[in-house]
Each structure stands twice: as C-alpha cells, then as structure tokens.
Amino acid sequence: MSKLTDCFKEHKCFIPFITAGDPDLDHTVEYVLAMAEAGADIIEIGIPFSDPTAEGPVIQEASLRALEAGFKMENLFDAVRRIREKTDIPLIFMTYINPVFHYGYDAFFQTCKELKVEGFISPDVPFEEKREVAEVARKYGVDVISLISPTSEDRIEQIARDAEGYIYVVSSMGVTGERSSFSSNLKETIETIRKYTDLPCAVGFGISTPQQAKDMSSISDGAIVGSAIVKIVARDGKNAAPALSAYVKEMKQAVLEA
Amino acid sequence: MSKGRFGRFGGQYISETLMNELYRLEREYEHYKNDPDFNRELNVLLNEYANRPSLLYYAGKMTEDLGGAKIYLKREDLNHTGAHKINNVLGQALLAKKMGKTRLIAETGAGQHGVATATAAAFFGMECEVFMGEHDTERQALNVYRMELLGAKVHPVKTGTRTLKDAVNEAMREWSCRVEDTHYVLGSVMGPHPFPTIVRDFQAVISKEAREQILEKEGKLPAAVVACVGGGSNAMGMFYNFIPDEGVRLIGCEAAGKGVDTPETAATIATGREGIFHGMKSYFCQDDQGQIAPVYSISAGLDYPGIGPEHAWLHDTKRAEYVPVTDDEAVEAFEYLARTEGIICAIESAHALAHVMKIAGDMDKNDSIIVCLSGRGDKDVAAIARYKGVDLHE
Incomplete structure (x- = not known):
C-alpha cells in the first residue's frame, strides 16, 4: 500500500498546501518543518507557475511573488533535500504540467523518488491525459493524485478505479480560494467514489475555518487547505x-474531532 | 493518447471541473454539424447578417508594383463586425443556443473576437461578458466601447502581462465557476479539444470560398496562401481546404515584435518550444523553467505565447511554413496597402501582407497568391499614429 494511503489508516488527515518560494525557499523549508511539527499529516508543496488557471487570487499572487523572487526547480529540490534531513512527513508536489513537461517527466519523477516526494497533483491533467504522466511516475513509485469535482458525475467510476494514494475531492465549482459554502452534492459524490475504491478521500478548495475542516472531514477522510495558509504567508x-x-x-x- | 489530437499535439489538459462540459460540447457539436436545419440557419446568418461570401479581390496595383505573382486579397475585413472572427462566433453562438445556454463569455486580444461575441449575444438575446487584458483595453479602447454599446460587460484583466493570455486564463476561471448556463466562445483554434476543431470548421468557410473563387478567376490553384498567425484561427480557416492541394504553399506569418532575437517577440514557432498550456499540447514561448514567457507584438491580436495544435502539426509535418514578421515590417505594409489599394487593414493582417511584399516579386507572373485580409484597420489607426509619433487630438 502506498505511504500516502497509509497516512489515513489511523485517523483523518489534515493536509496543508504551501506555495514554494514565497517569500523565498529558505522560508519554505522553515514553514514546511513548522507545519509538520504542528501536526500536518501530508504537505502539498506548490511549484509556482506563471499562469495558474485553476487558482484564485491568493495563490495566483503567491505564485507570481515566488517567480519574481527567482524561483528555480533545482533550488526547490535543494530545499526539499534540507527538509528531508529533518522530517519524513509525506510530501506532494502540486503544479501545472508545463514546468514538469519542460523539466522532463523522467528526470522530474526520478528526483521525486530521490527526495521521497510520494505524490504529484496537477490540476491540468485530467483522467484523459493522466497516462503520459502516471506511467513515468509509477516507475519511480510516485502516486499521481486524481481530482474529482462536483461536475464529475458519470466520470467518477473510471477516475476512482484508476486512482492512487488518495482522492482529491474538489469541494465546489470554480477556482481555489476561501468560500462560505460548498457544493450541495458533495456527500453524494463521496458516496459514489466509495462504491468504486477503498482509497481515502480528502476534500479541498475553499476550506479555511476549523468548523469547515470539521464538516468536510466528517463526510470524508480529511481536509486540504491552501489559500488560507498562503494568505498567512x-x-x-x-x-x-x-x-x-x-x-x-x-x-x-x-x-x-470530525 | 486522448482525443482531439493532431499528431502528438492537442488533447484536453484542463481541470476536471470542465471535462464533462467539454464532452457535452463535443457531443452536441457532432450532432449539429451534420444537422441540415442547423446548417441552413447558420448559412442564412453568414450570408444575410455577416455579408458572406467575402470578396476575393484582385489587388492589381499592388501586383503591378511588386512585379511578380498576382495578389488576391480574401476580404474578411468586409464581414459584419470587421473581421473573420464573426464566422466562428455565429457558429458557436448558434450551437450554444441549441444547447440551451443563455450566457456567452469570451476572451479577446485586439477586441475583434470580443466585439463579434457581443454582437452575436445581442442578436440572440444572450448575456455576454468579455475578458480583455487591461493593457489591451488601453491600446484598443474603441473596441471596448463597441462591446459596451452592444450590451456586453467588459472585464479588464489585471494579472500577468495584462494581454491575451491573461484574458484566456480569466475566461477559463470564470467558465469553471459557471458552466450550467454559460458557453465559453473560444476565439481561436486553440484550447482543449473540441475547440481547435470546432473553430477550424467554422473558419474553414474562408478557404472553401477562396478555393472556388480563385479557380473561377484564374482557372488554377494559387501558388501560395498567406495568413497571419497568433492562435491561428484565420490562418487555419485560410489553409484548411488547401491542405490536400500539395502544390499550394501554406504560409503563416507570426508576430516577431521587435525581432526574434529580442525578448520582445510573439513568434511561437520561431522562438518557442513544445509544451502544455491552455488545455493543449503545442508550441509555446517559455523560459528555461517552463514558465510561459511574456510576449510582445504591436498587434494585440497576435500577442499570444502559443499557437493552435493543428498549426504545430502542420509545422512538424512541413505542410505549412511559418515565418516571423516584425512590427516595423507590418506597419510598413499597413501603410503600403492604404496607399496602393485604398484599403486600411488590421495590423494583424498587415503581418501577412508584409511577407507577401517580400516574396511576390520573385514569383512567376502566371502564378497567384491569396492573402487573408483577416480584419479592417479602423481599430488600429490610433495605435499606428502613436507608433509613428503622431499626436492625434480628439
């Protein structure tokens, strides 16, 4: 069983996301370690992209700050090496596919393996395009996390059956960012997913308050929080x-508590 | 490999939230494209409302002056709203209406696609919101006001380079918030499948007409057809029905801005690399980290860091050739056409003309070239004046 799936065995998980390189990579190292120490179960490290079409303003702005500060993939890998000297918390790289395509799938996932980065998420790689990424990632033991959204409906079965690690359940329509309400069919979506897979489901997009995290975790296996973290930074x-x-x-x- | 591929290019690299909507669009399009009623309705719109077929005009004075191949202009500038964009927009808006949509959104660069979408929305009684880079709203202020006159809401996009790619980003974000009642009228042969195919099919009327017109006038096919390329919709429309005619050279003219050896360029084939962005695998201007590069061109309509996937494939298979044309060359061609033929064309189209000015003289007098005059130039007059250092007073 994958290390990511294992995380959910004993309890529900809290999964924070942070944009790498904002304000700089030294602080990314410090913040990842602080969140690990504070009880995060898995940490998603966002690799900044110039045109993050699935993000709301908070993560867009953080990505641009990181790029303006001179973000480079190689420097991120060095930073993760420093993180790995201190903690073995499961890590995930999350980014748009172009920087990874440009770096080369093989070289990228080989580095993930070396850094013990267990998972990869890309918002612009849906089920239809997953294979070109996943067949390389699999070679290096990296899980490609699938997203399922409120509009997935009849797509849920094929996505769930092919999923690995855990399933990222998108809470609502639109882009990332804090919000006050979530999709009304969320519970039903998760129940449908569970018909096809035993993998844990974590809910993300829009969660910022403890009450929301509790509510979302009560119908799933955990909560993913990005914009609220990035906003603190x-x-x-x-x-x-x-x-x-x-x-x-x-x-x-x-x-x-959920 | 997923659907919607042109060789290895194309695909559907888009958020899961939009996937079912893309499937629905594909299903509906596949149905309606073969539906006689839909096609009859669309043809009436194109002919009675948008002024098709467009003229194939023999540019006699230009031909004489350049002293080589006969030059024909495919006059898309004479369409209603002043550019080829209306061909695709009427098709997509009619499709959206059949799908039960009540709201259209669009991105726009120069504003021509936004104006066409606002026009179709007014015609069909639909809501319309257009995303336009803030920088473009400044250099194409006239088109912003035209869209507002037509009842559309224009959102100036303040992120990134504040140009066309940022407008596409924002339109995609908006669509992922609201697909139920909203169709995203993508303006070029780009984005995720099925858009590159839908837009190509609706623009293919350009080459369908031009091929018949040139055969009637010249009794033989042209030696070359030439069009400007940003995302590549007028070029794809101009090329499409000539692709099987192997003797016809297909030439796409990219915006080189201040030159392909400077960072201020938008020439994707000349300076870009293979990548994945805006839903498609194609060629993109990008840096050594795979970040999309800020691009530049005097032409807001060509100021885009990518190119449609079918063009990438035509380039790879060498069926089409792509050449860079600078700001200076385009402005010179813009002025040249105005003075020799009395036609003020769009600065986008002037990129194609500039290349014709380079090659026509060396070609056989018995041969012909068709240039797609994709749009008219009223919108560019103020910008050209600024470029030339002329102070216009309102």
Missing part, C-alpha cells in the same frame, strides 16, 4: 512560522 512574510504553526494545530484538532 502573504501577511506575515518571513515571520509566518508562529501563525502557521498555531493555525495548523487548530485545523488538525478540528479534523480529528
């Missing part, structure tokens, strides 16, 4: 560790 810049740590502790607690 945007606000506190190089001094975000205490606030991130407190936020992750609070959210983890809420997920465990």
